[in-house]
Amino acid sequence: MLHITALEKLVHEMSRxxxxxxxxxxxxxxxxxxxxxxxxxxxxEALLRVRAEVHECPRCFNFTDADLCRYCLDVHRTDxxxxxxxxxxxxxxxxxxxxxxxxxHVLHGAISPLEGIGPKELKIHExxxxxxxGLRGESPVIKEIILALDAxxxxxxxxxxxxxxxxxxxxxxxxxxxxVPIGSDIDFIxxxxxxxxxxxxxxx
Amino acid sequence: MLHITALEKLVHEMSRxxxxxxxxxxxxxxxxxxxxxxxxxxxxEALLRVRAEVHECPRCFNFTDADLCRYCLDVHRTDxxxxxxxxxxxxxxxxxxxxxxxxxHVLHGAISPLEGIGPKELKIHExxxxxxxGLRGESPVIKEIILALDAxxxxxxxxxxxxxxxxxxxxxxxxxxxxVPIGSDIDFIxxxxxxxxxxxxxxx
Numbered sequence: 001m002l003h004i005t006a007l008e009k010l011v012h013e014m015s016r017x018x019x020x021x022x023x024x025x026x027x028x029x030x031x032x033x034x035x036x037x038x039x040x041x042x043x044x045e046a047l048l049r050v051r052a053e054v055h056e057c058p059r060c061f062n063f064t065d066a067d068l069c070r071y072c073l074d075v076h077r078t079d080x081x082x083x084x085x086x087x088x089x090x091x092x093x094x095x096x097x098x099x100x101x102x103x104x105h106v107l108h109g110a111i112s113p114l115e116g117i118g119p120k121e122l123k124i125h126e127x128x129x130x131x132x133x134g135l136r137g138e139s140p141v142i143k144e145i146i147l148a149l150d151a152x153x154x155x156x157x158x159x160x161x162x163x164x165x166x167x168x169x170x171x172x173x174x175x176x177x178x179x180v181p182i183g184s185d186i187d188f189i190x191x192x193x194x195x196x197x198x199x200x201x202x203x204x
Numbered sequence: 205m206l207h208i209t210a211l212e213k214l215v216h217e218m219s220r221x222x223x224x225x226x227x228x229x230x231x232x233x234x235x236x237x238x239x240x241x242x243x244x245x246x247x248x249e250a251l252l253r254v255r256a257e258v259h260e261c262p263r264c265f266n267f268t269d270a271d272l273c274r275y276c277l278d279v280h281r282t283d284x285x286x287x288x289x290x291x292x293x294x295x296x297x298x299x300x301x302x303x304x305x306x307x308x309h310v311l312h313g314a315i316s317p318l319e320g321i322g323p324k325e326l327k328i329h330e331x332x333x334x335x336x337x338g339l340r341g342e343s344p345v346i347k348e349i350i351l352a353l354d355a356x357x358x359x360x361x362x363x364x365x366x367x368x369x370x371x372x373x374x375x376x377x378x379x380x381x382x383x384v385p386i387g388s389d390i391d392f393i394x395x396x397x398x399x400x401x402x403x404x405x406x407x408x
Contacts, residue, residue: 019232
């Protein structure tokens with residue numbers, strides 16, 4: 001109990017952030033109280049501004065502050081290939097690898113019956129629409145779709161569902177490879193990863 | 205690089221919080237973007253409100269949203285004893301032990317020549333004034349001062365300094381005991397703590 005309403009309110013709101021428990025929230029709140037005069041104002045303004053300016057790109061559902069996101073607008077990218085990801089933050093991981101120069105589509109999650117997230121809660125309908133619009137000649141034809149979803153149960157379920165929905169549309173459909181991470185020690189690889197790495201071995 | 209000014213600004217401000225690196229700040233910023241509509245507004249308001257309403261108690265320098273803090277106002281506490289702490293958050297630790305029912309004085313730090321924090325940067329002058337005001341009969345006489353400062357170099361330095369400043373004022377001056385924490389295994393106690401626990405052994 002802090003016995004100061006405003007301070008307790010700040011601790012309460014801070015502790016709603018992921019990975020921030022009540023103890024950490026309290027430490028952060030005291031830091032904010034003791035910080036230079038402009039910091040709380042600047043953080044407060046940044047919070048309001050991000051909500052006012054940032055929205056989903058209407059084409060790929062990445063976050064953007066413009067009409068379309070920078071990956072949809074980039075004329076140096078091919079329209080042939082589409083990479084499907086769960087979250088906008090996943091795009092950065094793929095971009096920094098430099099191995100993909102096509103367009104993106106963000107699902108905003110993965111199918112998870114336990115959490116009540118079905119296909120309708122995700123941008124799957126919009127993905128099918130993008131493919132169909134290409135087939136109808138209303139937009140550039142998508143020739144390949146790469147599914148870069150998380151390597152967990154929800155990711156796998158979503159991949160199975162998408163594969164069913166997208167079949168028969170003349171697409172090359174793939175998922176990113178699972179295997180031993182570069183630079184890692186074979187000793188520390190778990191059984192399932194090793195099994196997948198052996199199954200998907202690449203001929204030399 | 206997020207390539208969205210408002211998002212980058214939020215990540216930048218969040219990463220100024222203690223223990224929040226750029227990666228965590230980015231995760232928090234994405235969480236805020238995806239959160240229910242009112243959350244950023246509520247957090248933003250809580251930040252501004254804490255700064256507007258919470259200030260230092262003019263008597264003990266604890267944080268408060270009233271004229272005097274609740275410990276200075278509490279009529280059930282004795283004026284005889286004063287507990288000196290480094291930070292307002294330390295008061296809660298002492299309060300929840302239930303072992304002290306006197307008044308507090310917050311120094312807002314400890315002497316640290318390496319960080320450029322000398323006695324003048326702390327509420328030491330104000331502490332001496334409180335003691336002197338009691339001696340002059342302008343306020344209740346303080347009979348005992350307990351120094352509950354951190355058990356580190358800065359805390360020890362501050363205790364030495366305060367002991368010198370407060371001597372000759374007819375006070376009982378003490379520091380909280382160092383020793384083996386309750387419930388801990390003797391095997392895991394460090395040498396200095398064990399040394400102190402032996403030195404300050406209590407007769408049965």
